[in-house]
Amino acid sequence: MPNVTFDKTGNVTGRLEVAITKVDLNDKLVAELKKQKNKVSMKGFRKGKTPLSTLRKMMGNQLLGQILDDQIKESLFGYIEENDIKLIFSPQPVDDDNMPMLTANTLQDVTFKYDLALEPEFELELPTKTFDKYVLKTDKKFIDEQMERMLKQGGETEEIEEGKVGEEDILDVTFTEVGPVEEKITNDTKLYVDSLSDAGKKMVIGKKIGSTIKVKDLSAIEKESTPAYVNKYLLELEDANADISGKTFEMTINKASRVTAAELNEAFFTKFDTSGEITTEEQMREKIAEDNAAGFNKQGEMIANFEIQKALVEGTDIELPLDIMKAIHEEDANGSFDMFQRGVKWMLIRNKYAEKNEVKLEYEDVKAEATESLMGMLGGQRPDFLTDEFIDNYVKQMLQDEKQREQLSSNAIEKKIMASIRSSVKTKDKKLDADGFNELIKKFNEENTPASEEE
Secondary structure (H helix, E strand, O other): OOEEEEEEOOOOEEEEEEEEOHHHHHHHHHHHHHHHHOOOOOOOOOOOOOOHHHHHHHHHHHHHHHHHHHHHHHHHHHHHHHOOOOEOOOOEEOOOOOOOOOOOOOOOOEEEEEEEEEOOOOOOOOOOOEEEEEEEOOOHHHHHHHHHHHHHHOOEEEEEOOOEOOOOOEEEEEEEEEOOOOOOOEEEEEEEHHHEOHHHHHHHOOOEOOOEEEEOOHHHOEOOOOHHHHHHHHOOOOOOOOOOOOOEEEEEEEEEEEEEOOOOOHHHHHHHOOOOOOOOHHHHHHHHHHHHHHHHHHHHHHHHHHHHHHHHHHHOOOOOOHHHHHHHHHHOOOOOHHHHHHHHHHHHHHHHHHHHOOOOOOHHHHHHHHHHHHHHHOOOOOOOOOOHHHHHHHHHHHHOOHHHHHHHHHHHHHHHHHHHHHHHOEEEEEEEOHHHHHHHHHHHHHHHOOOOOOO
């Protein structure tokens, strides 16, 4: 058997050497060749009569490679398991210029060396500060707006060719260049009145359908418009950077499309909730509040998780095997080394917390993660066919795939650990309306998205 030795080279590093003798290699190679002798039929020899010297020449190197691989794995990982050596990464092979070139006919004593990144000892204390957990403010105004939007979505659209433009109409308009030019720019397009700028709304609201309005600056019609936007979407010019400054246009309102909101009745309740559980306006308003809050509150929870993790990583003193980590990072550089360090620290903190507090992954956790993934693919709704039996079969099928199983398990244990940590630190709910929440998420993403290599 190979001789394995281990020495600590630092507080969080070690070196493990696997020494295999020439005699041991030869014995194992001969034993394997004898096994193959009874199986191999080689031209010029009867089955089972091929000389070992011939087999050694023909397949010895291939067998030697497999023998070395098996011996190293068995000895290396056997020693680590037997001596309960806790590692952060897999053993890293050490390049050795003095390593002999082995072949089946030139066997020598050989030693394989591996650097080990040892799991560090550290004290874990949860932060004492209070973390903000943002939740959606679902007040009466918010729910009224959602109700109005849903009734309009469920209503009927009517084309209006006479009368005046309303505040929420969709207009079919024609832009035509004014002036003595050979080829006038002209284009038909649509304008959504509720998306216009204040100046744009003033131009059209209350105007008769069929009216023609002179416009000196097309980029003033819609909110946050630009000359390039005008060229591409309002005029549909091939050159989005064409200079149309100084040109004047006429905008003719050809017709309008107007939505008549649906009635809040039994038919609408059934359309809103096919299960039939929603039968009153009060129930519908409660459901709207619940559904809208779920997505936003999940984002709020994610931001709280991030801040808690950040506090733990920055507030916990952990010695890391930086030299080994730098070598690993150089081989598979993905993001900055600083982000790599933070990821390793969080992994150590997370695992220590889970062990200390006996947070364990259960089948139900993985099932819940798989169900959430499935629901996400179905737009967040649970159709009638999604029975408990269907979900059980779906989860079992997903868990048969190793990659999906690992991903689901990783996501599930991360959520379970974070839920436990959140319950162990102080949090305070902070209510935001939808606009405030969207602004918060935008700012959070801008501040915490790593810069690209080019930047």
